[in-house]
Amino acid sequence: MSLAKVIQRIKKEWQIIVTILGIYIFYYTLTSINWPKAQRRLKSDIDPEVPIKTDSWIYNPGKVYPPEWYAIPKKPDPQCKPKHNLHFLRTHQTGTSSITNIFYRYGQEHDLKFVMNALKLNLNYPGRINMHYLESVKPPQGYSILCQYSRFHKMDALRIMPDGTIFTTLLRHPVDQFLSVFHNHGIKEEIRNLQPHHNPYEEFFRNPKKISMMASDAVFHLIQNSMSFDLGLNPLQFPNETAVDELIKKVDEDFHLVIIIEMLDECLVLLRRLMCWDLKHMIYVKLSVNNEYSNGIKPEIREKILDWNSVDKKLYDHFYKKLQRIISEQDEDFHKEVAMLKKINAEFWRECYSNVLPVFDGNKIGYTLQDTHSDNKTCKTLATDDVTQTHVIGLKQFKDTLPPSDILMVRNHMQNLGKFNPAMLKWGDVYNALDPDDAYYKSPFDEL
Structure with a gap:
Protein backbone atom coordinates (compact mmCIF):
# COMPACT_ATOMS: atom_id res chain seq x y z
CA MET A 1 0.00 0.00 0.00
CA SER A 2 1.36 3.38 -1.00
CA LEU A 3 2.11 6.07 1.55
CA ALA A 4 -0.62 8.32 0.11
CA LYS A 5 -3.29 5.66 0.63
CA VAL A 6 -2.11 5.03 4.20
CA ILE A 7 -2.36 8.74 5.00
CA GLN A 8 -5.82 8.93 3.40
CA ARG A 9 -7.03 5.95 5.43
CA ILE A 10 -5.70 7.45 8.67
CA LYS A 11 -7.55 10.72 7.88
CA LYS A 12 -10.83 8.86 7.39
CA GLU A 13 -10.43 6.98 10.69
CA TRP A 14 -9.64 10.21 12.54
CA GLN A 15 -12.68 11.91 10.96
CA ILE A 16 -14.88 9.12 12.34
CA ILE A 17 -13.29 9.43 15.81
CA VAL A 18 -13.67 13.23 15.82
CA THR A 19 -17.32 12.98 14.69
CA ILE A 20 -18.18 10.48 17.45
CA LEU A 21 -16.36 12.62 20.01
CA GLY A 22 -18.22 15.73 18.82
CA ILE A 23 -21.59 14.00 19.11
CA TYR A 24 -20.73 12.88 22.64
CA ILE A 25 -19.64 16.40 23.71
CA PHE A 26 -22.78 17.93 22.19
CA TYR A 27 -25.05 15.43 23.99
CA TYR A 28 -23.26 15.92 27.32
CA THR A 29 -23.48 19.72 26.99
CA LEU A 30 -27.16 19.59 26.04
CA THR A 31 -28.12 17.44 29.03
CA SER A 32 -26.04 19.57 31.43
CA ILE A 33 -27.54 22.94 30.53
CA ASN A 34 -29.49 24.56 33.36
CA TRP A 35 -32.55 25.48 31.29
CA PRO A 36 -34.69 28.42 32.47
CA LYS A 37 -36.98 27.40 35.30
CA ALA A 38 -40.06 28.58 33.46
CA GLN A 39 -39.33 26.11 30.65
CA ARG A 40 -38.67 23.25 33.05
CA ARG A 41 -41.85 23.98 34.98
CA LEU A 42 -43.96 23.20 31.93
CA GLU A 332 -90.11 28.38 45.68
CA ASP A 333 -88.46 28.54 49.12
CA PHE A 334 -84.94 28.76 47.71
CA HIS A 335 -84.81 32.54 47.40
CA LYS A 336 -86.40 32.90 50.84
CA GLU A 337 -83.56 30.80 52.21
CA VAL A 338 -80.99 32.98 50.42
CA ALA A 339 -82.60 36.09 51.90
CA MET A 340 -82.56 34.45 55.32
CA LEU A 341 -78.84 33.68 55.05
CA LYS A 342 -78.10 37.30 54.13
CA LYS A 343 -80.20 38.50 57.05
CA ILE A 344 -78.50 36.16 59.53
CA ASN A 345 -75.08 37.23 58.27
CA ALA A 346 -75.91 40.92 58.62
CA GLU A 347 -77.35 40.48 62.12
CA PHE A 348 -74.42 38.36 63.22
CA TRP A 349 -71.95 40.96 61.94
CA ARG A 350 -73.69 43.76 63.84
CA GLU A 351 -73.72 41.74 67.05
CA CYS A 352 -70.08 40.62 66.82
CA TYR A 353 -68.03 43.45 65.38
CA SER A 354 -67.68 47.18 65.74
CA ASN A 355 -64.98 48.07 63.19
CA VAL A 356 -63.24 46.75 60.08
CA LEU A 357 -59.44 46.96 60.00
CA PRO A 358 -56.93 46.51 57.14
CA VAL A 359 -54.45 43.65 57.59
CA PHE A 360 -51.45 42.60 55.44
CA ASP A 361 -51.12 45.90 53.52
CA GLY A 362 -54.87 46.13 53.12
CA ASN A 363 -55.25 42.77 51.33
CA LYS A 364 -56.93 41.08 54.28
CA ILE A 365 -59.65 42.20 56.67
CA GLY A 366 -59.51 42.30 60.45
CA TYR A 367 -62.19 43.24 62.98
CA THR A 368 -62.68 44.56 66.47
CA LEU A 369 -65.22 42.83 68.70
CA GLN A 370 -68.21 44.42 70.34
CA ASP A 371 -67.69 44.66 74.11
CA THR A 372 -70.72 42.42 74.63
CA HIS A 373 -69.15 39.63 72.50
CA SER A 374 -65.52 39.85 73.58
CA ASP A 375 -65.57 36.21 74.72
CA ASN A 376 -67.77 34.79 71.95
CA LYS A 377 -65.74 32.01 70.34
CA THR A 378 -67.85 31.92 67.18
CA CYS A 379 -67.25 35.62 66.58
CA LYS A 380 -63.52 35.07 67.07
CA THR A 381 -63.35 31.99 64.86
CA LEU A 382 -65.23 33.70 62.01
CA ALA A 383 -62.75 36.59 62.08
CA THR A 384 -59.65 34.36 62.09
CA ASP A 385 -57.66 34.14 58.85
CA ASP A 386 -57.04 30.80 57.14
CA VAL A 387 -53.31 30.67 57.96
CA THR A 388 -54.03 30.97 61.68
CA GLN A 389 -56.91 28.50 61.44
CA THR A 390 -54.55 26.03 59.78
CA HIS A 391 -52.10 26.47 62.65
CA VAL A 392 -54.84 25.99 65.24
CA ILE A 393 -56.14 22.80 63.62
CA GLY A 394 -52.60 21.55 63.04
CA LEU A 395 -51.77 21.94 66.72
CA LYS A 396 -54.77 19.82 67.64
CA GLN A 397 -54.29 17.20 64.96
CA PHE A 398 -50.50 16.83 65.26
CA LYS A 399 -49.96 17.82 68.90
CA ASP A 400 -48.23 14.52 69.73
CA THR A 401 -45.56 14.98 67.05
CA LEU A 402 -44.94 18.74 66.83
CA PRO A 403 -41.69 20.02 68.36
CA PRO A 404 -41.85 22.85 70.94
CA SER A 405 -40.36 25.25 68.37
CA ASP A 406 -43.45 24.87 66.15
CA ILE A 407 -45.76 25.60 69.07
CA LEU A 408 -43.71 28.68 69.90
CA MET A 409 -43.95 29.78 66.25
CA VAL A 410 -47.75 29.50 66.30
CA ARG A 411 -47.96 31.44 69.56
CA ASN A 412 -45.77 34.25 68.22
CA HIS A 413 -47.73 34.36 64.95
CA MET A 414 -51.06 34.68 66.78
CA GLN A 415 -49.80 37.30 69.19
CA ASN A 416 -48.27 39.44 66.43
CA LEU A 417 -51.25 39.20 64.07
CA GLY A 418 -53.68 39.81 66.94
CA LYS A 419 -52.34 43.36 67.20
CA PHE A 420 -53.82 44.08 63.76
CA ASN A 421 -56.89 41.84 63.98
CA PRO A 422 -58.04 41.99 67.62
CA ALA A 423 -61.21 39.97 66.92
CA MET A 424 -59.34 36.80 65.92
CA LEU A 425 -58.71 33.81 68.17
CA LYS A 426 -56.09 34.43 70.84
CA TRP A 427 -53.31 32.09 71.86
CA GLY A 428 -55.10 31.58 75.17
CA ASP A 429 -58.17 30.22 73.32
CA VAL A 430 -56.04 27.63 71.56
CA TYR A 431 -53.80 26.93 74.53
CA ASN A 432 -56.76 26.04 76.76
CA ALA A 433 -58.45 23.95 74.09
CA LEU A 434 -55.40 21.74 73.55
CA ASP A 435 -54.84 20.40 77.04
CA PRO A 436 -54.73 22.89 79.92
CA ASP A 437 -53.32 20.28 82.28
CA ASP A 438 -50.44 19.25 80.05
CA ALA A 439 -47.14 20.83 81.09
CA TYR A 440 -45.95 20.44 77.50
CA TYR A 441 -48.16 23.39 76.62
CA LYS A 442 -47.82 25.31 79.88
CA SER A 443 -44.12 25.95 79.81
CA PRO A 444 -42.35 27.86 78.37
CA PHE A 445 -45.29 29.08 76.25
CA ASP A 446 -47.46 30.87 78.78
CA GLU A 447 -48.91 34.11 77.44
CA LEU A 448 -46.70 37.13 77.97
Whole structure:
Protein backbone atom coordinates (compact mmCIF):
# COMPACT_ATOMS: atom_id res chain seq x y z
CA MET A 1 0.00 0.00 0.00
CA SER A 2 1.36 3.38 -1.00
CA LEU A 3 2.11 6.07 1.55
CA ALA A 4 -0.62 8.32 0.11
CA LYS A 5 -3.29 5.66 0.63
CA VAL A 6 -2.11 5.03 4.20
CA ILE A 7 -2.36 8.74 5.00
CA GLN A 8 -5.82 8.93 3.40
CA ARG A 9 -7.03 5.95 5.43
CA ILE A 10 -5.70 7.45 8.67
CA LYS A 11 -7.55 10.72 7.88
CA LYS A 12 -10.83 8.86 7.39
CA GLU A 13 -10.43 6.98 10.69
CA TRP A 14 -9.64 10.21 12.54
CA GLN A 15 -12.68 11.91 10.96
CA ILE A 16 -14.88 9.12 12.34
CA ILE A 17 -13.29 9.43 15.81
CA VAL A 18 -13.67 13.23 15.82
CA THR A 19 -17.32 12.98 14.69
CA ILE A 20 -18.18 10.48 17.45
CA LEU A 21 -16.36 12.62 20.01
CA GLY A 22 -18.22 15.73 18.82
CA ILE A 23 -21.59 14.00 19.11
CA TYR A 24 -20.73 12.88 22.64
CA ILE A 25 -19.64 16.40 23.71
CA PHE A 26 -22.78 17.93 22.19
CA TYR A 27 -25.05 15.43 23.99
CA TYR A 28 -23.26 15.92 27.32
CA THR A 29 -23.48 19.72 26.99
CA LEU A 30 -27.16 19.59 26.04
CA THR A 31 -28.12 17.44 29.03
CA SER A 32 -26.04 19.57 31.43
CA ILE A 33 -27.54 22.94 30.53
CA ASN A 34 -29.49 24.56 33.36
CA TRP A 35 -32.55 25.48 31.29
CA PRO A 36 -34.69 28.42 32.47
CA LYS A 37 -36.98 27.40 35.30
CA ALA A 38 -40.06 28.58 33.46
CA GLN A 39 -39.33 26.11 30.65
CA ARG A 40 -38.67 23.25 33.05
CA ARG A 41 -41.85 23.98 34.98
CA LEU A 42 -43.96 23.20 31.93
CA LYS A 43 -42.43 19.76 31.55
CA SER A 44 -43.69 18.32 34.80
CA ASP A 45 -46.30 18.94 37.45
CA ILE A 46 -44.21 17.20 40.08
CA ASP A 47 -42.04 19.14 42.50
CA PRO A 48 -38.53 17.68 42.07
CA GLU A 49 -37.75 18.42 45.71
CA VAL A 50 -40.56 16.15 46.90
CA PRO A 51 -40.13 12.79 45.17
CA ILE A 52 -43.39 10.95 44.68
CA LYS A 53 -43.24 7.21 44.30
CA THR A 54 -45.37 5.59 41.69
CA ASP A 55 -47.38 2.51 42.50
CA SER A 56 -50.21 0.45 41.10
CA TRP A 57 -52.91 1.84 43.38
CA ILE A 58 -56.43 1.46 41.92
CA TYR A 59 -59.61 3.01 43.28
CA ASN A 60 -61.89 0.31 44.66
CA PRO A 61 -64.82 1.85 46.55
CA GLY A 62 -65.87 0.01 49.67
CA LYS A 63 -69.36 1.41 49.44
CA VAL A 64 -71.17 2.64 46.35
CA TYR A 65 -73.54 5.54 46.95
CA PRO A 66 -76.60 6.15 44.75
CA PRO A 67 -76.62 9.13 42.33
CA GLU A 68 -79.09 10.93 44.63
CA TRP A 69 -76.35 11.18 47.25
CA TYR A 70 -74.30 13.48 45.01
CA ALA A 71 -77.15 15.45 43.41
CA ILE A 72 -78.21 18.88 44.64
CA PRO A 73 -81.81 18.42 45.83
CA LYS A 74 -84.39 20.74 44.30
CA LYS A 75 -85.88 21.18 47.75
CA PRO A 76 -84.39 20.46 51.18
CA ASP A 77 -85.05 17.07 52.72
CA PRO A 78 -85.71 17.40 56.47
CA GLN A 79 -85.03 13.68 56.93
CA CYS A 80 -81.56 13.62 55.38
CA LYS A 81 -78.51 13.11 57.57
CA PRO A 82 -75.55 15.53 57.44
CA LYS A 83 -72.65 14.53 55.21
CA HIS A 84 -69.24 14.98 56.78
CA ASN A 85 -66.86 14.14 53.93
CA LEU A 86 -65.95 17.09 51.73
CA HIS A 87 -63.21 17.91 49.20
CA PHE A 88 -62.96 21.65 48.53
CA LEU A 89 -60.51 22.44 45.73
CA ARG A 90 -59.20 25.92 46.52
CA THR A 91 -58.46 28.17 43.56
CA HIS A 92 -56.33 31.29 43.90
CA GLN A 93 -57.67 34.80 44.51
CA THR A 94 -61.28 33.72 44.19
CA GLY A 95 -62.48 34.33 47.76
CA THR A 96 -61.75 30.90 49.19
CA SER A 97 -60.66 32.20 52.62
CA SER A 98 -64.19 32.95 53.81
CA ILE A 99 -65.56 29.65 52.49
CA THR A 100 -62.70 27.63 53.96
CA ASN A 101 -63.55 29.18 57.33
CA ILE A 102 -66.99 27.54 57.04
CA PHE A 103 -65.39 24.12 56.61
CA TYR A 104 -62.85 24.72 59.37
CA ARG A 105 -65.63 25.57 61.82
CA TYR A 106 -67.82 22.64 60.81
CA GLY A 107 -64.95 20.17 61.02
CA GLN A 108 -63.89 21.32 64.47
CA GLU A 109 -67.47 21.36 65.74
CA HIS A 110 -67.91 17.72 64.71
CA ASP A 111 -64.37 16.58 65.61
CA LEU A 112 -63.50 15.70 61.99
CA LYS A 113 -59.98 15.25 60.68
CA PHE A 114 -58.48 17.40 57.96
CA VAL A 115 -56.19 16.39 55.10
CA MET A 116 -53.19 18.60 55.79
CA ASN A 117 -49.46 18.88 56.19
CA ALA A 118 -48.74 19.98 59.73
CA LEU A 119 -49.12 23.79 60.04
CA LYS A 120 -49.02 24.32 56.26
CA LEU A 121 -51.71 25.96 54.12
CA ASN A 122 -51.00 23.81 51.05
CA LEU A 123 -50.49 20.18 50.12
CA ASN A 124 -47.24 20.47 48.14
CA TYR A 125 -48.89 22.95 45.74
CA PRO A 126 -48.28 23.39 42.81
CA GLY A 127 -46.89 19.86 42.66
CA ARG A 128 -48.74 16.60 43.20
CA ILE A 129 -49.97 15.78 46.69
CA ASN A 130 -47.45 13.65 48.57
CA MET A 131 -49.74 10.70 49.17
CA HIS A 132 -47.21 8.61 51.05
CA TYR A 133 -46.72 11.32 53.66
CA LEU A 134 -50.47 11.83 54.14
CA GLU A 135 -51.02 8.12 54.50
CA SER A 136 -48.23 7.91 57.06
CA VAL A 137 -49.90 10.55 59.29
CA LYS A 138 -53.49 9.50 58.59
CA PRO A 139 -55.54 9.46 61.83
CA PRO A 140 -57.20 6.17 62.89
CA GLN A 141 -60.69 7.41 62.00
CA GLY A 142 -59.49 8.59 58.59
CA TYR A 143 -59.78 11.97 56.88
CA SER A 144 -63.05 13.83 56.36
CA ILE A 145 -62.29 17.29 54.94
CA LEU A 146 -59.74 18.55 52.42
CA CYS A 147 -59.67 22.33 52.05
CA GLN A 148 -55.96 23.15 51.79
CA TYR A 149 -54.44 24.49 48.58
CA SER A 150 -53.73 21.61 46.23
CA ARG A 151 -53.72 20.91 42.52
CA PHE A 152 -56.52 18.57 41.54
CA HIS A 153 -55.65 15.02 40.61
CA LYS A 154 -58.66 12.74 40.69
CA MET A 155 -56.91 9.51 41.63
CA ASP A 156 -55.06 11.20 44.47
CA ALA A 157 -58.32 12.66 45.76
CA LEU A 158 -60.14 9.33 45.60
CA ARG A 159 -57.22 7.62 47.29
CA ILE A 160 -57.12 9.92 50.31
CA MET A 161 -60.81 10.79 50.73
CA PRO A 162 -63.47 8.36 52.00
CA ASP A 163 -66.26 6.96 49.85
CA GLY A 164 -69.21 9.28 49.40
CA THR A 165 -67.11 12.46 49.51
CA ILE A 166 -68.73 15.58 48.05
CA PHE A 167 -66.44 17.54 45.69
CA THR A 168 -66.75 21.30 45.27
CA THR A 169 -64.61 24.19 44.06
CA LEU A 170 -64.82 27.95 43.45
CA LEU A 171 -64.55 30.17 40.36
CA ARG A 172 -64.38 33.95 39.92
CA HIS A 173 -64.74 36.16 36.85
CA PRO A 174 -61.38 35.89 35.01
CA VAL A 175 -60.78 39.66 34.83
CA ASP A 176 -61.24 40.22 38.56
CA GLN A 177 -59.34 37.05 39.40
CA PHE A 178 -56.37 37.92 37.18
CA LEU A 179 -56.12 41.48 38.52
CA SER A 180 -56.35 40.20 42.08
CA VAL A 181 -53.50 37.75 41.41
CA PHE A 182 -51.48 40.52 39.78
CA HIS A 183 -51.87 42.73 42.87
CA ASN A 184 -51.89 40.32 45.81
CA HIS A 185 -49.08 38.09 44.55
CA GLY A 186 -46.85 41.02 43.59
CA ILE A 187 -46.47 40.17 39.90
CA LYS A 188 -44.91 43.57 39.23
CA GLU A 189 -42.25 42.96 41.88
CA GLU A 190 -41.69 39.35 40.77
CA ILE A 191 -40.99 40.27 37.14
CA ARG A 192 -38.05 42.64 36.83
CA ASN A 193 -39.11 44.11 33.46
CA LEU A 194 -42.35 45.39 34.96
CA GLN A 195 -40.83 47.16 37.96
CA PRO A 196 -39.94 50.52 36.30
CA HIS A 197 -43.38 50.94 34.70
CA HIS A 198 -46.18 53.01 36.19
CA ASN A 199 -48.80 50.90 34.42
CA PRO A 200 -47.57 47.29 34.65
CA TYR A 201 -50.70 45.89 32.96
CA GLU A 202 -50.06 47.74 29.72
CA GLU A 203 -46.40 46.75 29.73
CA PHE A 204 -47.28 43.11 30.49
CA PHE A 205 -49.70 42.87 27.56
CA ARG A 206 -47.20 44.26 25.08
CA ASN A 207 -45.77 40.74 25.02
CA PRO A 208 -47.41 38.58 27.72
CA LYS A 209 -45.85 35.29 26.56
CA LYS A 210 -42.32 36.64 26.78
CA ILE A 211 -42.80 38.56 30.02
CA SER A 212 -44.61 35.74 31.82
CA MET A 213 -41.63 33.44 31.17
CA MET A 214 -39.53 35.82 33.29
CA ALA A 215 -41.64 35.13 36.37
CA SER A 216 -40.25 33.32 39.37
CA ASP A 217 -41.38 29.87 40.50
CA ALA A 218 -43.53 31.52 43.16
CA VAL A 219 -45.97 33.06 40.68
CA PHE A 220 -45.39 31.50 37.25
CA HIS A 221 -48.36 29.12 37.49
CA LEU A 222 -50.69 31.94 38.60
CA ILE A 223 -50.16 34.34 35.71
CA GLN A 224 -52.31 32.66 33.07
CA ASN A 225 -55.48 30.55 33.41
CA SER A 226 -54.61 29.75 37.02
CA MET A 227 -58.09 28.41 37.87
CA SER A 228 -57.80 25.85 35.07
CA PHE A 229 -54.26 25.06 36.19
CA ASP A 230 -55.50 24.44 39.75
CA LEU A 231 -58.11 22.08 38.33
CA GLY A 232 -55.43 20.03 36.65
CA LEU A 233 -54.85 21.40 33.12
CA ASN A 234 -51.24 21.45 31.94
CA PRO A 235 -50.18 24.91 30.63
CA LEU A 236 -48.90 23.27 27.46
CA GLN A 237 -52.53 22.38 26.68
CA PHE A 238 -53.93 25.92 26.99
CA PRO A 239 -54.01 26.38 23.16
CA ASN A 240 -55.56 22.91 22.68
CA GLU A 241 -59.35 23.33 22.36
CA THR A 242 -59.92 19.60 22.68
CA ALA A 243 -57.97 19.46 25.94
CA VAL A 244 -59.84 22.49 27.29
CA ASP A 245 -63.22 20.94 26.45
CA GLU A 246 -62.09 17.71 28.09
CA LEU A 247 -61.12 19.62 31.25
CA ILE A 248 -64.56 21.24 31.46
CA LYS A 249 -66.19 17.86 30.93
CA LYS A 250 -64.11 16.28 33.70
CA VAL A 251 -64.82 19.11 36.14
CA ASP A 252 -68.50 18.71 35.32
CA GLU A 253 -68.27 15.00 36.14
CA ASP A 254 -65.97 15.15 39.17
CA PHE A 255 -67.35 18.17 41.06
CA HIS A 256 -70.86 18.07 42.47
CA LEU A 257 -71.07 21.84 42.93
CA VAL A 258 -68.95 24.56 41.34
CA ILE A 259 -69.38 27.74 43.38
CA ILE A 260 -69.40 31.10 41.61
CA ILE A 261 -68.16 33.80 44.00
CA GLU A 262 -70.37 36.48 42.42
CA MET A 263 -73.38 34.39 43.55
CA LEU A 264 -71.93 33.20 46.86
CA ASP A 265 -75.08 33.28 49.01
CA GLU A 266 -77.05 31.29 46.45
CA CYS A 267 -74.23 28.74 46.22
CA LEU A 268 -73.99 28.37 50.00
CA VAL A 269 -77.69 27.57 50.17
CA LEU A 270 -77.20 24.96 47.43
CA LEU A 271 -74.23 23.55 49.35
CA ARG A 272 -76.29 23.47 52.55
CA ARG A 273 -78.98 21.46 50.78
CA LEU A 274 -76.41 19.13 49.23
CA MET A 275 -74.59 18.50 52.53
CA CYS A 276 -77.75 18.52 54.70
CA TRP A 277 -76.20 21.12 57.01
CA ASP A 278 -78.03 23.76 59.01
CA LEU A 279 -78.17 27.31 57.68
CA LYS A 280 -76.19 28.44 60.74
CA HIS A 281 -73.20 26.50 59.44
CA MET A 282 -73.08 28.71 56.33
CA ILE A 283 -72.52 32.02 58.18
CA TYR A 284 -69.39 33.81 56.98
CA VAL A 285 -67.59 37.15 57.11
CA LYS A 286 -65.24 38.56 54.51
CA LEU A 287 -61.61 37.81 55.33
CA SER A 288 -60.06 39.40 52.24
CA VAL A 289 -60.72 42.65 50.43
CA ASN A 290 -63.04 42.66 47.43
CA ASN A 291 -60.46 44.11 45.08
CA GLU A 292 -62.17 46.44 42.65
CA TYR A 293 -59.12 46.83 40.41
CA SER A 294 -61.21 46.25 37.29
CA ASN A 295 -63.03 49.56 37.84
CA GLY A 296 -59.99 51.51 36.65
CA ILE A 297 -58.96 49.17 33.86
CA LYS A 298 -59.25 50.36 30.27
CA PRO A 299 -61.63 48.36 28.04
CA GLU A 300 -58.79 47.28 25.76
CA ILE A 301 -56.80 45.90 28.72
CA ARG A 302 -59.90 44.09 29.93
CA GLU A 303 -60.25 42.41 26.53
CA LYS A 304 -56.59 41.43 26.56
CA ILE A 305 -57.02 39.87 30.01
CA LEU A 306 -59.95 37.82 28.74
CA ASP A 307 -57.98 36.74 25.67
CA TRP A 308 -54.91 35.86 27.75
CA ASN A 309 -57.11 33.85 30.15
CA SER A 310 -59.39 32.42 27.48
CA VAL A 311 -59.39 28.95 29.07
CA ASP A 312 -60.52 30.34 32.43
CA LYS A 313 -63.16 32.41 30.66
CA LYS A 314 -64.57 29.35 28.90
CA LEU A 315 -64.51 27.42 32.19
CA TYR A 316 -66.21 30.25 34.09
CA ASP A 317 -68.90 30.86 31.45
CA HIS A 318 -69.81 27.17 31.37
CA PHE A 319 -70.31 26.85 35.11
CA TYR A 320 -71.96 30.25 35.49
CA LYS A 321 -74.64 29.12 33.05
CA LYS A 322 -74.91 25.75 34.77
CA LEU A 323 -75.36 27.43 38.16
CA GLN A 324 -78.17 29.60 36.80
CA ARG A 325 -79.86 26.48 35.48
CA ILE A 326 -79.54 24.71 38.84
CA ILE A 327 -80.99 27.71 40.68
CA SER A 328 -83.92 27.92 38.27
CA GLU A 329 -84.82 24.33 39.18
CA GLN A 330 -84.98 24.97 42.94
CA ASP A 331 -88.28 25.15 44.82
CA GLU A 332 -90.11 28.38 45.68
CA ASP A 333 -88.46 28.54 49.12
CA PHE A 334 -84.94 28.76 47.71
CA HIS A 335 -84.81 32.54 47.40
CA LYS A 336 -86.40 32.90 50.84
CA GLU A 337 -83.56 30.80 52.21
CA VAL A 338 -80.99 32.98 50.42
CA ALA A 339 -82.60 36.09 51.90
CA MET A 340 -82.56 34.45 55.32
CA LEU A 341 -78.84 33.68 55.05
CA LYS A 342 -78.10 37.30 54.13
CA LYS A 343 -80.20 38.50 57.05
CA ILE A 344 -78.50 36.16 59.53
CA ASN A 345 -75.08 37.23 58.27
CA ALA A 346 -75.91 40.92 58.62
CA GLU A 347 -77.35 40.48 62.12
CA PHE A 348 -74.42 38.36 63.22
CA TRP A 349 -71.95 40.96 61.94
CA ARG A 350 -73.69 43.76 63.84
CA GLU A 351 -73.72 41.74 67.05
CA CYS A 352 -70.08 40.62 66.82
CA TYR A 353 -68.03 43.45 65.38
CA SER A 354 -67.68 47.18 65.74
CA ASN A 355 -64.98 48.07 63.19
CA VAL A 356 -63.24 46.75 60.08
CA LEU A 357 -59.44 46.96 60.00
CA PRO A 358 -56.93 46.51 57.14
CA VAL A 359 -54.45 43.65 57.59
CA PHE A 360 -51.45 42.60 55.44
CA ASP A 361 -51.12 45.90 53.52
CA GLY A 362 -54.87 46.13 53.12
CA ASN A 363 -55.25 42.77 51.33
CA LYS A 364 -56.93 41.08 54.28
CA ILE A 365 -59.65 42.20 56.67
CA GLY A 366 -59.51 42.30 60.45
CA TYR A 367 -62.19 43.24 62.98
CA THR A 368 -62.68 44.56 66.47
CA LEU A 369 -65.22 42.83 68.70
CA GLN A 370 -68.21 44.42 70.34
CA ASP A 371 -67.69 44.66 74.11
CA THR A 372 -70.72 42.42 74.63
CA HIS A 373 -69.15 39.63 72.50
CA SER A 374 -65.52 39.85 73.58
CA ASP A 375 -65.57 36.21 74.72
CA ASN A 376 -67.77 34.79 71.95
CA LYS A 377 -65.74 32.01 70.34
CA THR A 378 -67.85 31.92 67.18
CA CYS A 379 -67.25 35.62 66.58
CA LYS A 380 -63.52 35.07 67.07
CA THR A 381 -63.35 31.99 64.86
CA LEU A 382 -65.23 33.70 62.01
CA ALA A 383 -62.75 36.59 62.08
CA THR A 384 -59.65 34.36 62.09
CA ASP A 385 -57.66 34.14 58.85
CA ASP A 386 -57.04 30.80 57.14
CA VAL A 387 -53.31 30.67 57.96
CA THR A 388 -54.03 30.97 61.68
CA GLN A 389 -56.91 28.50 61.44
CA THR A 390 -54.55 26.03 59.78
CA HIS A 391 -52.10 26.47 62.65
CA VAL A 392 -54.84 25.99 65.24
CA ILE A 393 -56.14 22.80 63.62
CA GLY A 394 -52.60 21.55 63.04
CA LEU A 395 -51.77 21.94 66.72
CA LYS A 396 -54.77 19.82 67.64
CA GLN A 397 -54.29 17.20 64.96
CA PHE A 398 -50.50 16.83 65.26
CA LYS A 399 -49.96 17.82 68.90
CA ASP A 400 -48.23 14.52 69.73
CA THR A 401 -45.56 14.98 67.05
CA LEU A 402 -44.94 18.74 66.83
CA PRO A 403 -41.69 20.02 68.36
CA PRO A 404 -41.85 22.85 70.94
CA SER A 405 -40.36 25.25 68.37
CA ASP A 406 -43.45 24.87 66.15
CA ILE A 407 -45.76 25.60 69.07
CA LEU A 408 -43.71 28.68 69.90
CA MET A 409 -43.95 29.78 66.25
CA VAL A 410 -47.75 29.50 66.30
CA ARG A 411 -47.96 31.44 69.56
CA ASN A 412 -45.77 34.25 68.22
CA HIS A 413 -47.73 34.36 64.95
CA MET A 414 -51.06 34.68 66.78
CA GLN A 415 -49.80 37.30 69.19
CA ASN A 416 -48.27 39.44 66.43
CA LEU A 417 -51.25 39.20 64.07
CA GLY A 418 -53.68 39.81 66.94
CA LYS A 419 -52.34 43.36 67.20
CA PHE A 420 -53.82 44.08 63.76
CA ASN A 421 -56.89 41.84 63.98
CA PRO A 422 -58.04 41.99 67.62
CA ALA A 423 -61.21 39.97 66.92
CA MET A 424 -59.34 36.80 65.92
CA LEU A 425 -58.71 33.81 68.17
CA LYS A 426 -56.09 34.43 70.84
CA TRP A 427 -53.31 32.09 71.86
CA GLY A 428 -55.10 31.58 75.17
CA ASP A 429 -58.17 30.22 73.32
CA VAL A 430 -56.04 27.63 71.56
CA TYR A 431 -53.80 26.93 74.53
CA ASN A 432 -56.76 26.04 76.76
CA ALA A 433 -58.45 23.95 74.09
CA LEU A 434 -55.40 21.74 73.55
CA ASP A 435 -54.84 20.40 77.04
CA PRO A 436 -54.73 22.89 79.92
CA ASP A 437 -53.32 20.28 82.28
CA ASP A 438 -50.44 19.25 80.05
CA ALA A 439 -47.14 20.83 81.09
CA TYR A 440 -45.95 20.44 77.50
CA TYR A 441 -48.16 23.39 76.62
CA LYS A 442 -47.82 25.31 79.88
CA SER A 443 -44.12 25.95 79.81
CA PRO A 444 -42.35 27.86 78.37
CA PHE A 445 -45.29 29.08 76.25
CA ASP A 446 -47.46 30.87 78.78
CA GLU A 447 -48.91 34.11 77.44
CA LEU A 448 -46.70 37.13 77.97
